[in-house]
Amino acid sequence: xxxxxDKDSLLNKIKIVEKVTAQRGNVQPVLANVLFEAENNVLNxxxxxxxxxxxxxxxxxVKKEGKITLPAKKLLEIAAKLPDxxxxxxxxxxxxxxxxxxGNSKFxxxxxxxxxxxxxxxEISDGTEIEIELDPLLKSIKNTVYATANYENRNVISGVFxxxxxxxxxxxxxxxxxxxxxxxxxxxxxxxxAKIVIPAKTLNEFVRICSFISEEKVTFIxxxxxxxxxxxxxxxxxxxxxxxxxxxxxxxxKTTANNSKVSRDELISALDRVSTMVNDRxxxxxxxxxxxxxxxxxxxxNSGKSEDIIDCEYSGExxxxxxxxxxxxxxxxTMDAKNVVVGLNGSLSATVFRPDSQEDYICxxxxxxxx
Amino acid sequence: xxxxxDKDSLLNKIKIVEKVTAQRGNVQPVLANVLFEAENNVLNxxxxxxxxxxxxxxxxxVKKEGKITLPAKKLLEIAAKLPDxxxxxxxxxxxxxxxxxxGNSKFxxxxxxxxxxxxxxxEISDGTEIEIELDPLLKSIKNTVYATANYENRNVISGVFxxxxxxxxxxxxxxxxxxxxxxxxxxxxxxxxAKIVIPAKTLNEFVRICSFISEEKVTFIxxxxxxxxxxxxxxxxxxxxxxxxxxxxxxxxKTTANNSKVSRDELISALDRVSTMVNDRxxxxxxxxxxxxxxxxxxxxNSGKSEDIIDCEYSGExxxxxxxxxxxxxxxxTMDAKNVVVGLNGSLSATVFRPDSQEDYICxxxxxxxx
Numbered sequence: 001x002x003x004x005x006d007k008d009s010l011l012n013k014i015k016i017v018e019k020v021t022a023q024r025g026n027v028q029p030v031l032a033n034v035l036f037e038a039e040n041n042v043l044n045x046x047x048x049x050x051x052x053x054x055x056x057x058x059x060x061x062v063k064k065e066g067k068i069t070l071p072a073k074k075l076l077e078i079a080a081k082l083p084d085x086x087x088x089x090x091x092x093x094x095x096x097x098x099x100x101x102x103g104n105s106k107f108x109x110x111x112x113x114x115x116x117x118x119x120x121x122x123e124i125s126d127g128t129e130i131e132i133e134l135d136p137l138l139k140s141i142k143n144t145v146y147a148t149a150n151y152e153n154r155n156v157i158s159g160v161f162x163x164x165x166x167x168x169x170x171x172x173x174x175x176x177x178x179x180x181x182x183x184x185x186x187x188x189x190x191x192x193x194a195k196i197v198i199p200a201k202t203l204n205e206f207v208r209i210c211s212f213i214s215e216e217k218v219t220f221i222x223x224x225x226x227x228x229x230x231x232x233x234x235x236x237x238x239x240x241x242x243x244x245x246x247x248x249x250x251x252x253x254k255t256t257a258n259n260s261k262v263s264r265d266e267l268i269s270a271l272d273r274v275s276t277m278v279n280d281r282x283x284x285x286x287x288x289x290x291x292x293x294x295x296x297x298x299x300x301x302n303s304g305k306s307e308d309i310i311d312c313e314y315s316g317e318x319x320x321x322x323x324x325x326x327x328x329x330x331x332x333x334t335m336d337a338k339n340v341v342v343g344l345n346g347s348l349s350a351t352v353f354r355p356d357s358q359e360d361y362i363c364x365x366x367x368x369x370x371x
Numbered sequence: 372x373x374x375x376x377d378k379d380s381l382l383n384k385i386k387i388v389e390k391v392t393a394q395r396g397n398v399q400p401v402l403a404n405v406l407f408e409a410e411n412n413v414l415n416x417x418x419x420x421x422x423x424x425x426x427x428x429x430x431x432x433v434k435k436e437g438k439i440t441l442p443a444k445k446l447l448e449i450a451a452k453l454p455d456x457x458x459x460x461x462x463x464x465x466x467x468x469x470x471x472x473x474g475n476s477k478f479x480x481x482x483x484x485x486x487x488x489x490x491x492x493x494e495i496s497d498g499t500e501i502e503i504e505l506d507p508l509l510k511s512i513k514n515t516v517y518a519t520a521n522y523e524n525r526n527v528i529s530g531v532f533x534x535x536x537x538x539x540x541x542x543x544x545x546x547x548x549x550x551x552x553x554x555x556x557x558x559x560x561x562x563x564x565a566k567i568v569i570p571a572k573t574l575n576e577f578v579r580i581c582s583f584i585s586e587e588k589v590t591f592i593x594x595x596x597x598x599x600x601x602x603x604x605x606x607x608x609x610x611x612x613x614x615x616x617x618x619x620x621x622x623x624x625k626t627t628a629n630n631s632k633v634s635r636d637e638l639i640s641a642l643d644r645v646s647t648m649v650n651d652r653x654x655x656x657x658x659x660x661x662x663x664x665x666x667x668x669x670x671x672x673n674s675g676k677s678e679d680i681i682d683c684e685y686s687g688e689x690x691x692x693x694x695x696x697x698x699x700x701x702x703x704x705t706m707d708a709k710n711v712v713v714g715l716n717g718s719l720s721a722t723v724f725r726p727d728s729q730e731d732y733i734c735x736x737x738x739x740x741x742x
Contacts, residue, residue: 071674074647074648074674074675077647078644078647078677081640081643081644081647082644083640097675104641104679104680104681105641105644105645105677105678105679106677106678106679107647107648107675107676107677107678108675108676108677109648109674109675110673110674110675269452269454270475270476272452273449273452273453273476274476276445276448276449276452276478277445277478277480302481303442303445303480303481304445304468304478304479304480304481305478305479306449306476306477306478306479307476307477307478308475308476308477309475310475
């Protein structure tokens, strides 16, 4: 294997794949490595933790084809520190040592044979392929993935529900205490559909990688148990979560008795201040709506209490309702709107938080019963 | 106690004192608190860990005098989040509760009586007072404190040697493997002198606090066992380290057989790159000087090796010498110079690193013997 790549491109590709490599102390040392495959003037970098695999692709001048695996963390550290010059990779196939040369800097890294790298089901051969725009997908992921249940297991609510049908992308997540749902318009020219539950970790990785690329389209390739999300420069492959997703639509109230409109920035600042005196065990902040004012209060025994008043539009009866303030912050922070609407059905009913400007994104938060 | 203070001033004063408060789980809960004393339109904030105490002073409108202690971390969190408006502190002396009001935000914090706060020997009554400029002191601290021995105990080399005599400030530090010494010109009008060893922690705190203030003068107040460093807006008080400081001057070579001049930036970058393949147990980087070139190499068994070549001025015999690269980086990173001079007396002798532009700041580093 012998090829030359520019420093920025090398660093970019390593950053795309390195996060899924295993940490030190793993039973299979090769899982801490990135697979380099140089063939037909294309360099493929692949990493996997056996649940998720990521492949990054780039065009390079390949002088001799070949493949090897190299330690991800070390490579990242070296690539980040290299001068801004062409980088030559040269593999000695007799001892698996790769020489990396860049300007006056030279490294010899002991690799592990590509034969030891796990075979990855990276291409789903007979799956459904759907190409959509990247932006609505990224927006939908950011507006749902935070609300998934934080389970390590394969419980269906540890993933995000995803439905592509006609020209709509619908995503939803819940952890039992809150529910988020977003519907975005997409161009789905071939009218193919998919209904899947994607692990939160896969989506978080996907969003992270998208910060390193600038592309407009993404292709879903789906079969019964696996998903590939593919763009021009990378592909992420993951298992899907099997099982029936809870019928969440019936939880969303059709109407709300009272709606309050409040400035998103003011609500975030006030919650942030009030939360300084919140009880760490419960995270409860009490909301009191009364005559166009919203009073927020929190207290911790033996420590003290806090309160803040902000203006809002509210003309219903006086209402006191308590929430885990973190759920409220999580949801309104993801809203791209000047004002948010709080849809209330009494102090014991699930409450709707949504951007004033968009009906199709809602967060439903269960209140906490207080004395 | 009743006073009003503006938000930025409050936050600034809390930041000055809060770092020396004790962490949670401390036997004396009051040590996690900041003492507030409002008197004669002056607000004093004091914190201590019993070794070091820090007092910050500011003018405020005091409507009612009084004192109380309040939890430092909570106060810092609240002050940072307050809107940019006047902040009113009001103490209820019956229950030690302080109401903090700022715009529409209100907090009630349960304090601990000021009586429980330790008495601090903050003013040294019959000590020597020396006023000098702040800048040469800060520079001298930054150029020495990193080289102190990292002991928790009161060993003399866990502190920085400090000599004020005539119009010179001399500071030195060593951990046995390296030595730094700097001599700076000062204006010392009254020609008073002091020769003390200051704990590294005290100096690190002093440098940290100086990033929050803009002043030009500092006063040393020194007696046999204690030191106060005092500016207009704050004072830090600390024990001194007793014992005779090692006679370091005799360790500094009068002459060096060969001097090499090298670009500071290039040496930092090259060391940084080469260190990626350094053996974590030893941190050894080998320096080879040969005919106006400096070759740096490092290696770790079973992992790989690295090398880098940079230009330098060197016309002596070929010389190979090895250092803990961290010591070299520590020293040259503190040098404010385009080029550094490496003064060599053979591969087993202490080596001098100094800025090309300044003779009075030197770092002496012991090499490591290699095969």
